[in-house]
Amino acid sequence: MKILIVGGGMGGTILANNLARKMRHDLKSGKASITMLSASDKHMYQPGLLYVAVGKMNPTELYRDQVSLLEPSIEFKVDPVVEFNLDDNNVKAKSGNTYNYDIIVIATGSRTHAEGTPGLAEYAEQFYTEADAVKMYKKLESFEGGKVVVAVGVPHKCPMAPLEITFMLVDYFKQRGIWDKVQLHYTYPIGRTHSLEPVAKWATPEFERLGITYETLFNMKEVNANSVLSEEGTEAEYDLLITVPAHKGMQVIEDAGLGAGGFIPTDRKRLNMEGRENVYVLGDTTNLPISKAGSTAHFEAEALAENIASMVTIGSATRDYDGKVFCFIEAGEGKATYAMFNYQNPPDPKAPTAGIHMFKTAYNKMYWASARGLL
Ligand SMILES: Cc1cc2nc3c(=O)[nH]c(=O)nc-3n(C[C@H](O)[C@H](O)[C@H](O)COP(=O)(O)OP(=O)(O)OC[C@H]3O[C@@H](n4cnc5c(N)ncnc54)[C@H](O)[C@@H]3O)c2cc1C
Numbered sequence: 001m002k003i004l005i006v007g008g009g010m011g012g013t014i015l016a017n018n019l020a021r022k023m024r025h026d027l028k029s030g031k032a033s034i035t036m037l038s039a040s041d042k043h044m045y046q047p048g049l050l051y052v053a054v055g056k057m058n059p060t061e062l063y064r065d066q067v068s069l070l071e072p073s074i075e076f077k078v079d080p081v082v083e084f085n086l087d088d089n090n091v092k093a094k095s096g097n098t099y100n101y102d103i104i105v106i107a108t109g110s111r112t113h114a115e116g117t118p119g120l121a122e123y124a125e126q127f128y129t130e131a132d133a134v135k136m137y138k139k140l141e142s143f144e145g146g147k148v149v150v151a152v153g154v155p156h157k158c159p160m161a162p163l164e165i166t167f168m169l170v171d172y173f174k175q176r177g178i179w180d181k182v183q184l185h186y187t188y189p190i191g192r193t194h195s196l197e198p199v200a201k202w203a204t205p206e207f208e209r210l211g212i213t214y215e216t217l218f219n220m221k222e223v224n225a226n227s228v229l230s231e232e233g234t235e236a237e238y239d240l241l242i243t244v245p246a247h248k249g250m251q252v253i254e255d256a257g258l259g260a261g262g263f264i265p266t267d268r269k270r271l272n273m274e275g276r277e278n279v280y281v282l283g284d285t286t287n288l289p290i291s292k293a294g295s296t297a298h299f300e301a302e303a304l305a306e307n308i309a310s311m312v313t314i315g316s317a318t319r320d321y322d323g324k325v326f327c328f329i330e331a332g333e334g335k336a337t338y339a340m341f342n343y344q345n346p347p348d349p350k351a352p353t354a355g356i357h358m359f360k361t362a363y364n365k366m367y368w369a370s371a372r373g374l375l
Pocket of ligand 1: 007037038039046047050082129157158252282284
């Protein structure tokens with residue numbers, strides 16, 4: 001049984017390690033094999049980019065060698081897939097090699113698509129890559145006050161990032177002693193401040209308490225040198241524009257016709273690609289209407305590892321993914337809260353505490369144990 005995992009990010013790595021432990025006898029006897037193909041030999045802890053953008057983490061802390069995170073029984077290759085031939089059970093990779101499989105798991109992640117809004121990539125600061133987060137920090141350092149707009153597009157990975165960066169900016173400006181010179185304004189595409197209603201109900205009064213203004217039903221249409229125009233016909237003027245732009249899946253997914261926007265139609269419980277029994281999808285790459293978050297990828301990977309292992313040993317899947325997501329929310333002032341939810345139960349964020357912030361800070365280090373499948 002050849003298992004091929006495409007993508008060595010949060011979802012792919014946690015799946016591979018869980019699977020390697022559950023199937024160790026089959027791997028040892030040669031009855032099964034696990035191969036991972038990825039686009040990089042490094043693994044990035046992406047949530048750390050938020051901290052890099054406000055000068056609270058050094059980018060060097062974000063990386064580990066991918067091979068150091070994987071169980072030794074997993075064959076790992078840096079060889080990005082360029083072609084998916086699902087009817088023939090194989091993929092073609094950049095090296096020119098073809099990899100055959102019995103089961104494939106696609107976990108190639110998602111990427112920002114600021115280019116989809118004219119002017120956005122040119123004028124706005126972003127923090128979804130190392131280079132962008134460092135550039136944003138340098139811009140903040142030279143900022144002396146004025147109108148700051150945080151403009152959000154959907155879909156995007158990390159549902160809490162728009163709120164977190166907004167609250168972290170308040171802290172940043174306070175620490176610089178220029179908060180009284182800043183007018184912070186937040187825009188969001190739907191009719192409330194967050195896609196999850198209970199989170200919006202918690203965040204909106206926090207905005208009001210801190211003096212952050214906001215505009216909902218604001219879908220970015222175009223950006224010029226000093227304002228953002230919305231599809232709804234309004235305008236937000238800025239001196240400093242920060243964005244969480246809309247995302248897409250990977251180009252190779254779109255090019256292969258696997259899913260619109262690079263997001264693959266996926267069964268919400270079994271996580272197989274719709275209409276395909278031996279193709280599974282994890283994390284940001286699914287088209288599921290749930291958060292594109294590391295925790296989503298993590299909980300999906302745990303369920304899928306059990307299912308693949310049981311399919312290999314007893315020929316049947318044994319577990320459904322229940323839609324579980326857990327996201328910390330950095331709330332500023334040294335505090336944090338969290339949102340935990342699944343397909344049945346909405347989140348219910350509580351008042352932020354210093355304890356949860358400390359736990360989040362600790363998790364930033366503990367993540368590496370999580371990636372190894374140990375947490
Ligand atoms: C600023 C920021 C803050 C965040 N904060 C949080 C948070 O607090 N909590 C949370 O839960 N989540 C957070 N996230 C989101 C989280 O990082 C992602 O949702 C998560 O990494 C998704 O996992 P994934 O496995 O689907 O994709 P990724 O982790 O992005 O991995 C994709 C992998 O696919 C590989 N790949 C790409 N193309 C190919 C190809 N053609 N062939 C082979 N391999 C390929 C890449 O090299 C990579 O290894 C944050 C993200 C960002 C950017």
